[in-house]
Structures are given as structure tokens and as C-alpha cells.
Amino acid sequence: MVLGLATAAPLLAQGEQSTAPYAYRQLDDPAKEEKAQALMETLRCLQCQGQSIADSDAPIAGSMRSLVRERIEAGEDPEAIRSWLMERYGDYVSYAPRITGLTWPLFAVPAVLLLLAFLLLRRLFTGSAKPGEGA
Incomplete structure (x- = not known):
């Protein structure tokens, strides 16, 4: 059964x-x-x-x-x-996803990190070769 x-x-x-x-x-x-x-x-x-x-x-x-x-x-x-x-x-x-008061940092932080990396690399490359210095 x-x-x-x-x-x-x-x-x-x-x-x-x-x-x-x-x-x-x-x-x-x-x-x-x-x-x-x-x-x-x-x-x-x-x-x-x-x-x-x-x-x-x-x-x-x-x-x-x-x-x-x-x-x-x-x-x-x-x-x-x-x-x-x-x-x-x-x-x-x-x-x-929607951008809200809680989620906006998820979108903003990568942009800020990219901007920071760009500024650091720019400073590194433009600051190392000063005019008038020879190799």
C-alpha cells in the first residue's frame, strides 16, 4: 500500500x-x-x-x-x-540597479579611485623628468 x-x-x-x-x-x-x-x-x-x-x-x-x-x-x-x-x-x-542614498557610493568610489590613480600617474610621469637635467 x-x-x-x-x-x-x-x-x-x-x-x-x-x-x-x-x-x-x-x-x-x-x-x-x-x-x-x-x-x-x-x-x-x-x-x-x-x-x-x-x-x-x-x-x-x-x-x-x-x-x-x-x-x-x-x-x-x-x-x-x-x-x-x-x-x-x-x-x-x-x-x-537604481542609484539611491544607500547605493551611490558603489558608483562613486570606482570613479574617485580612477581619478586618484590618474592624478598619481600624471604626477609620477611629469614630475620625474625636470627640464635641464641630463641623463
Whole structure:
């Protein structure tokens, strides 16, 4: 009896219908599908981390693809969808993070370090060869 239940469970699970109807199905309108695809390529899969939801086969990526397509189909703006997903999952979900009061140093520090390196190298190269000194 227990063995029968154990073998029947996978068969029942395979028969269940997906809750994400647009996970692997494209929208009928090519223009809307293009918008959805462009947005999906800028959103990170939360499970795979290195892939966009457009490329990932993870279940959560399928659900996110379906959400994006459903909202695009309903006429929602892609940036509004991105903002909604970032509110829901955090800034990490987007490959294009927002500059906020907490994140601006992440963008400013590399620029400051490059400027500092440029000034130090310039000083090093222009200050070592003084006019009138021979080799």
C-alpha cells in the first residue's frame, strides 16, 4: 500500500497544470513579446544568480517570465513592471540597479579611485623628468 502511494505521487505531480501559463509560451502580439523579452533579459534569476530570467529554466524564473508577459499583455509599462519586481524581490533582481542614498557610493568610489590613480600617474610621469637635467 505504501509502495503504491509512493509511486503514484510522481505521476499525479506530472499531471498538474503549471500555474505560470506564459513561462514557456510567447505572447501572440510580436511587439508585446519583444517588449517582454527585452525586459526579461534585464532581470536576474533569483535561483541561478548568473542568468537572466529569459535564459534560466529554474521554476522561479518561469513564474517571473509569466508575470512579465501577463503584465505586458495587460498594457503595463516595462519600467513599472521592473519597479514592481524590485519592490517585491529587492534591487538584486535587476541588472540595472537604481542609484539611491544607500547605493551611490558603489558608483562613486570606482570613479574617485580612477581619478586618484590618474592624478598619481600624471604626477609620477611629469614630475620625474625636470627640464635641464641630463641623463
